[in-house]
Amino acid sequence: MDPTPLYLSAKLALISTVVLLVIAAPLTYWLVYYPVRGRYFIESLVTLPMVLPPTALGFFLLVAMGPHGAIGRFWENLTGSALVFTFTGIVVAAMAHSLPYAFQPLKTAFERVDKRLLESAYVLGCSRRAAFFRVVLPNTVNGLAAAAILAFAHTMGEFGVILMVGGSIPGKTKVASIAIYEYVEALHYKEAWVLSLALVTISYLVLLAVNLLNRRGKHEA
Numbered sequence: 001m002d003p004t005p006l007y008l009s010a011k012l013a014l015i016s017t018v019v020l021l022v023i024a025a026p027l028t029y030w031l032v033y034y035p036v037r038g039r040y041f042i043e044s045l046v047t048l049p050m051v052l053p054p055t056a057l058g059f060f061l062l063v064a065m066g067p068h069g070a071i072g073r074f075w076e077n078l079t080g081s082a083l084v085f086t087f088t089g090i091v092v093a094a095m096a097h098s099l100p101y102a103f104q105p106l107k108t109a110f111e112r113v114d115k116r117l118l119e120s121a122y123v124l125g126c127s128r129r130a131a132f133f134r135v136v137l138p139n140t141v142n143g144l145a146a147a148a149i150l151a152f153a154h155t156m157g158e159f160g161v162i163l164m165v166g167g168s169i170p171g172k173t174k175v176a177s178i179a180i181y182e183y184v185e186a187l188h189y190k191e192a193w194v195l196s197l198a199l200v201t202i203s204y205l206v207l208l209a210v211n212l213l214n215r216r217g218k219h220e221a
Contacts, residue, residue, distance in 0.1 A: 004171055005179035006198055012087070012162075012175060013155040016094040017148050020102050023095070024147065028106040029132050033118075043103075050100040058164025061093050065165060090166035090173050094155045101154045102147040109143020110136060142213050149213075153206035157199060 027046070031039055049057055065072045065083045071092075075083040083089045113136055121131045137144070159177040166173030168182065176195050183192035 002179075005174050005176045006195060008087075008171075008174065009156050009176040009199075012090060012094055013152045016091050016098065016155050017102075017152045019091070020095045020098060020151055021144065021148055024099060024102040024106055025137070025144070026132070028103055028110055029136060032107060032110045033128070033136075043107075046103050047100040049097050054097065054158070054160030055164060057097060058093065058161040061096060061161065062164050065089060065092065084165055085167050085169060085173065087166075087172055090162050090175070093161045093165040094158055097158060097161045098151040098154045101150040105143050105146040105150060106140070109140035109146075112143075113139050146210050146213050149206050149209050153203055156202055 030036065031043060036042065062084060063069050065075070067073070067076065067082060067084075072083050075081075083092070117135050117139065118131055121135045126134060157177055158175070159181070162173065162175055163178055168174045168178050174182075176199060180192050180195045180199075183189070183195070
């Protein structure tokens with residue numbers, strides 16, 4: 001069995017999770033602590049990928065990231081290369097699909113921060129940006145960890161969106177979930193079993209870690 005698809009899945013999940021947290025944490029802070037007009041509409045848009053069929057989301061992303069789409073044209077003007085059917089393209093797609101899985105735990109964690117801590121920080125002269133780094137983030141470590149774990153696990157098992165945007169290019173966009181589908185289609189059940197068991201093991205460990213974090217968070221509360 002070729003281990004490359006599993007490696008690509010792990011690489012994709014790691015990179016997309018790191019970048020996603022850098023984007024999702026400030027976005028969540030802005031929505032939770034700032035008087036944002038139309039906040040519920042924005043939150044619904046952010047969490048929409050959670051209920052949208054992956055193939056539908058993948059189609060929308062394919063159009064937007066294609067050579068005639070706004071994102072695709074911007075990327076091609078910036079780098080001189082296409083975005084779809086590349087590893088970078090599936091990173092962007094994975095981030096879009098996993099955003100709700102990072103946003104929800106972060107929102108819960110940010111809302112639990114004692115408002116008196118923030119008020120004290122403002123009284124002492126902290127700006128909102130400084131309060132984010134000095135007060136909110138240090139007090140939401142469990143939430144950040146849960147967001148990272150859920151986003152990583154969700155990306156590891158992603159199929160529809162990745163297939164639509166990246167196709168199945170060996171060594172570039174053929175991740176483990178796509179490889180399993182192709183093994184089954186070719187009646188190579190042994191290889192499909194090995195990859196499936198690897199993903200099951202990873203998923204179980206991820207859920208175990210999230211449950212342990214939730215239990216620890218309840219004890220600390």
